[in-house]
Amino acid sequence: MRFLHSMVRVRDLEASLAFYTGLLGLVEIRRVENRAGRFTLVFLAAPLDQARAADEWAPLLELTYNWDPEDYGSARNFGHLAFEVDDIYATCAKLAAGGVTILRPPRDGRMAFIRSPDQISIELLQKGASLAQAEPWASMPNTGTW
Template structure:
């Protein structure tokens, strides 16, 4: 397992980038814009992590900017922790067998979400290529919020 990133939602991408890069000293290392989903993801790394982060070997801060206006209350601006695993089905099975709800099952063999006992959302991503879709995950519905 490897820690990947922490995601926070931002209301004003320019103001947030000014804070995190110009004032705080982080560096933008990659950006993904999704017109269909109407969002922009910006990944930032600390100075000592730049080389490793560019090669996806160090954790980053992910700024998520949703193009449609939304007020984030109750901590909704903090998104999730993300971890990459060798076998997403095995870790989800282990968690489920241990009484943890799989809030977003890995139907695609690539991504799942669970929550910690304190309600922190945790994204689980398959290392490398997605696994072939398999049951019980394919037909398992989402449960609660993730």
């Protein structure tokens, strides 16, 4: 058995791509538009998984955009996606500069939580050992839920 992908439904494909590719840094591997089914599938990979994902179609994040509007609720029942990052502070600073609220700041130099435009929880984990605690993160409170 091996992991293939996680699928999340998105309300606004362009906003979601701006978040996942522009801010989070994922790479689009393939796209499928199904006119009969009225949906678009976009498969994304983390940069270090890009070659493997293009060859094996895994591990991937599948964004499903249904052309007809639907109410998906708060998406809290999904759980979360998790990505390892080289520098948790730099990643959170980039996301915050892009308008993303850091819900659980990386006070410990190890872990942070954010949400996508569709309210999908995303855990960011520092690669390797935790970074030394640093401001403004060390004293930043939690915001909302993740």
